[in-house]
Amino acid sequence: MACWILNEKLSVLLLLVWLGLNLYLFIDTFHWYEDEDAYTYTRIMLGSTLAWARASATCLNFNCMLILLPVSRNLISFLRGCCGGALRRQLDKNIIFHKMVAYGISVNASKLSLFYFVVLLCL
Numbered sequence: 344m345a346c347w348i349l350n351e352k353l354s355v356l357l358l359l360v361w362l363g364l365n366l367y368l369f370i371d372t373f374h375w376y377e378d379e380d381a382y383t384y385t386r387i388m389l390g391s392t393l394a395w396a397r398a399s400a401t402c403l404n405f406n407c408m409l410i411l412l413p414v415s416r417n418l419i420s421f422l423r424g425c426c427g428g429a430l431r432r433q434l435d436k437n438i439i440f441h442k443m444v445a446y447g448i449s450v451n452a453s454k455l456s457l458f459y460f461v462v463l464l465c466l
Contacts, residue, residue, distance in 0.1 A: 354436065357440070358443070361409075361443070361444075361447075364405070365402050365405065365406070365447060368398075368401050368402050368405055369398045369399070369401065369402050370398075372394075372397055372398040372401040373394045373395065373397075373398040374394075375394075375397075376393055376394035376397045376398070377391060377394040399451045399452075400451075402447070402451045403448060403451040403452060406444050406447045406448045406451060407448060409444050410441060410444045410445060410448065413437035413438070413440045413441040413444070414437065414438070414441055419437060
C-alpha cells in the first residue's frame with residue numbers, strides 16, 4: 344500500500360485538484376445565479392433550475408476546454424523536454440486523464456439536460 348501511495352501521489356493530487364476545481368466552479372456559479380438580484384424574475388419563473396443549469400454549463404465549459412490539453416502532442420512534447428521526474432511519468436498517463444475529463448463532461452451534460460427537461464415540463 345505504501346508503494347502505491349508513493350508511486351501514485353501525483354496522480355491522486357491531480358485528480359483531487361481537478362475534482363476540487365469542478366466543485367468550486369459549480370458552487371460559485373450556483374450561488375451567483377441563486378443570489379444575484381439581476382436574476383430575480385427568472386428565479387420566480389424557473390425556480391432554482393436556472394442556477395443548476397448554469398452551474399452545470401460552467402463545469403461543462405471548463406471540462407471541454409480541459410479535454411484537449413492531454414492529447415495535444417506539441418504541449419506534451421514541450422513539457423517532456425522542460426520537466427522531468429514525476430511530471431514526466433504523469434505525462435505518460437495523458438490518455439487516462441483525457442478519459443476522466445470525458446466522464447466529467449458526460450456527467451455535467453446529463454445534469455444539464457436533466458434540468459432543461461425539468462424546465463420544459465414546468466412550462
